[in-house]
Amino acid sequence: MDHKIYLDNAATTRVREEVLSEMLPFFREVYANPSAIYGFAGEAKKAVGIARERAAALIGAKPNEIYFTAGGSESDNWAIRGTIEAYADKGKHIITSKIEHHAVLHTCEYLERQGCEVTYLDVDGEGRISLEALEKAIRPDTVLVSVMTANNEIGTLEPLGRIGEITHERGVLFHTDAVQAYGHMPLDVEKMHIDLLSASGHKLNGPKGAGILYCRENLRLRPLIHGGAQERGRRAGTLNVPGIVGFGKAAALTGETLEERMRREAELRDYLIDRVLAEIPYTRLNGPRQERLSNNAHFCFRFIEGESLLILLDQRGICASSGSACTSGALDPSHVLLAIGLPHETAHGSLRLTLSEETTREELDYVVESLKEIVKRLRDMSPLYEDFARSQ
Numbered sequence: 001m002d003h004k005i006y007l008d009n010a011a012t013t014r015v016r017e018e019v020l021s022e023m024l025p026f027f028r029e030v031y032a033n034p035s036a037i038y039g040f041a042g043e044a045k046k047a048v049g050i051a052r053e054r055a056a057a058l059i060g061a062k063p064n065e066i067y068f069t070a071g072g073s074e075s076d077n078w079a080i081r082g083t084i085e086a087y088a089d090k091g092k093h094i095i096t097s098k099i100e101h102h103a104v105l106h107t108c109e110y111l112e113r114q115g116c117e118v119t120y121l122d123v124d125g126e127g128r129i130s131l132e133a134l135e136k137a138i139r140p141d142t143v144l145v146s147v148m149t150a151n152n153e154i155g156t157l158e159p160l161g162r163i164g165e166i167t168h169e170r171g172v173l174f175h176t177d178a179v180q181a182y183g184h185m186p187l188d189v190e191k192m193h194i195d196l197l198s199a200s201g202h203k204l205n206g207p208k209g210a211g212i213l214y215c216r217e218n219l220r221l222r223p224l225i226h227g228g229a230q231e232r233g234r235r236a237g238t239l240n241v242p243g244i245v246g247f248g249k250a251a252a253l254t255g256e257t258l259e260e261r262m263r264r265e266a267e268l269r270d271y272l273i274d275r276v277l278a279e280i281p282y283t284r285l286n287g288p289r290q291e292r293l294s295n296n297a298h299f300c301f302r303f304i305e306g307e308s309l310l311i312l313l314d315q316r317g318i319c320a321s322s323g324s325a326c327t328s329g330a331l332d333p334s335h336v337l338l339a340i341g342l343p344h345e346t347a348h349g350s351l352r353l354t355l356s357e358e359t360t361r362e363e364l365d366y367v368v369e370s371l372k373e374i375v376k377r378l379r380d381m382s383p384l385y386e387d388f389a390r391s392q
Helices: 019-021 040-057 072-086 103-115 131-138 158-168 243-278 308-315 336-338 361-381 381-390
Strands: 066-069 093-096 117-121 143-145 175-179 196-200 210-214 283-286 295-299 350-354
Touching: 019 131, 019 243, 040 243, 066 072, 072 131, 072 175, 072 210, 072 336, 093 158, 103 117, 117 131, 131 158, 143 158, 158 308, 210 350, 243 283, 243 361, 308 350, 308 361, 350 361
Parallel strands: 093 117, 093 143, 143 175, 175 196
Antiparallel strands: 066 210, 196 210, 283 295, 295 350
């Protein structure tokens, strides 16, 4: 294989040519601040409006329910902190899961230091929360339930519709971190009773630094960023017009091909999973076989270190990860893998491979053959594997 094979699309994606082309005029030609009142600003303001409509259409929302942010982490922070502050008269209790992205977990930890109470729901061996446990955890002072749509590491899909039904029936607000799912699976905020949703443009072939927060109409939400009246007084700061335009275009393109892309990626994902599990012994698939993101395959290889695996894959032109790019360099094993019950020594040998519409079967064949050789090489150097093999 004489070219780079990029299988880290959960970390970020390549900006599509059509997206870049639509963004470019807003750097040098239509560069006016859309908040200005003169005519030159009108074209920029119109472009932001079109992007808002496109972002909303992908999840069945109204354009005025979309607020542009700098990305998924800001949107998560804003959804949780802004809701807790706005509904402090009801209570200070939040429910989330133990496998959320750190943008959610660290925000909850911050709020705990401010006097809030947080219930962290356990998950099963595939990464799903218990709906029964969720119902039991809801209290009269519960303000918000925040559960991700799909896990960013192991790809597990949470039962979003049922969570929405439960929270709606109990009069509790529901936020979902959909950063990995927006543009990668069908979502409908009305049917799923979602009150707040976070998404990021660079996960769906759009630009970095552009995200959205969907906030249901008439919901109270305190600003996270103060200083101006942009975004209808809720999010201060000059609008990132090129990024917003790129986000909107990426959302529109994604919606046009979503079902076809999901089907193709799922076929390749299953092919990859089948080969790895069949041809590399002592390997575990993390997350369910089917109820997972169509482009996600996550494995643990016993008796090896994931960091060594990534380095050797990189030497063969394969870009992959062990989990969230936001925690790369951390020595501790993934909190997600520990939460689904894996021991530390197994969790350390993790590998996440995330596909795109550009991924080919030929590339996956090369990846599997490379994995077989690299895993064997690393195990041959492992005292733990030597002891295990001797015991067999």
